[in-house]
Amino acid sequence: MPVLLHRQAGPQIPDRIHLHLLSDSTGETLEMLAKAALAQFEDTDVMRHFWPMVRSKQHLERIVPELKANPGLVLFTLVNPDTRARLEEVCAQQGLPAVPILDHVTAALEKALGQEAHGRPGRQHTMDKAYFERVEAIQFTIAHDDGVGWENWEEADIVLAGVSRSSKTPTSIYLANRGYKVANIPLVVESPPPPALYSLKNPMVIGLTTAPERLVQIRRNRLLSLNEQAQTDYADQEKVKSEVAFARRMFADNGWAVIDVTRRSIEETAAAVIRLYNEREMRGTSQGAKPI
Template identity: 75%
Template sequence: MQRLHLHLLSDSTGETLEMIAKAALAQFENADVVRHFWPMVRSQQHLDRIMSEIAAHPGLVLFTLVSTEIRARLEQRCATLGLSSVAALDTVTDALEQQLGQEAKGRPGRQHTMDEAYFRRVDAIQFTIAHDDGVGWENWEQADILLAGVSRSSKTPTSIYLANRGFKVANIPIVVESPPPHSLFTLRRPLVVGLTTSTERLIQVRRNRLLSLNQAPETAYVDNDHVTHEVQFARRMFADNGWPVIDVSRRSIEETAAAVINLYNERHNIRAGGSSEPGRDSADWKGPIA
């Protein structure tokens, strides 16, 4: 199989370009791709230094560069080397310009400006980190979302992903031997979502976790009967309280988070009859999502 060197050049943090590349590469099985990441490319001198590395590892060049001078220089250098270069956002930007009747503002990193949404996201991340794994239950009413599930049901990574989208998230492990705080069942503001998974998948994840920690992989933590009881106990709790449930067995973190956001938006649309934003008060909403 031929190896492909994929060069990603951005005049900002490169997060958008990385997501585009990741989504596209997911369509190719067993592709041998080496990614080279070049963020904050804002001068021709910087570009020239990168071009020497690209020449040493020729491949496909994807870029999100606003400066017409730097773009032209990159495209010229790539053409000289016989390499393909693709402006990842041009097609979308051109279509938006036509539909909106205005030109895009050519400012590097414009999507990362430190506006109100930026500070809300930072606040959400700080809240989420401080309320991981059942910590800080006294402040759960301040959360937008609370994730509940047995150990290793992807609560923490999903919480962090949602926090990066601006949601204040708390999460709590459901443990048969240790009932959660009573406040979990009286919350009004946060959307409580139960995360569940198949017994087989959960045992596999837990066993791999134990092995990574050099711990004995044969304990009650991975015992089939014990794990089955845990999963059933959690599912019964979710059902008794009318909480929406997401099965994460075959979902990526991104897919699970997207499902949670859909539930959150549906809840707010039911309440307010319109779109919602993280942090909006929802204290007068009660009951499960249909």
């Protein structure tokens, strides 16, 4: 008589999970961390519920029915002890995992700095000197895009140089949001950059380069999006190779740091720029060529 083997069923994986993000401020930090963590998982169907500016128990009580109706993971940054205690109580009653995502970092900083953290909601978004410096950086960067305003480049922290479509503008804007004043200039074989580029003292000049094959693809897609003819010198394989070689020679001749953006996202390119800039600041010396 055949023996029937019964396979034990494994844990059931839900088709969709609910992710509740509760913050006592704008929630920008919370959203960024959640997005970074979710990027580590593939084929996920996550329904996000975003609850910013939760600064009182009364506000939290209005959210509780939503937590009960859509049970899932709760991530929060709440510093008010009463509001936080109530959230943890509700989550415990409903069996919902609740994660205070900044606790470990704050505790480590308290230990390292030898002082207690200030429990002020939204403290990181206070309109202090750093806030206005970031606004100024954004305004400067927008006003000095694509080679404009070269007379003021000495005021910049960073100047990005590269051929057309090498991600100069989006990288500049991203860096500006981090508080860096950035100017950028396209390098064109037929139109040399202003002499001021070669005599800058304060800004760090960084060259952005990319694989010609990838650049051709990007430029052709750009032309097609504009309903223009893709078969032009702008997207010609040999012309593009010549442009990239021209830019690389300029970087080497001037001893500028170089970043290859071929396989980098804007965030990764910006991180590499910041690392180079910080290294120069720590050295306190003139920059040297450093391809990365």
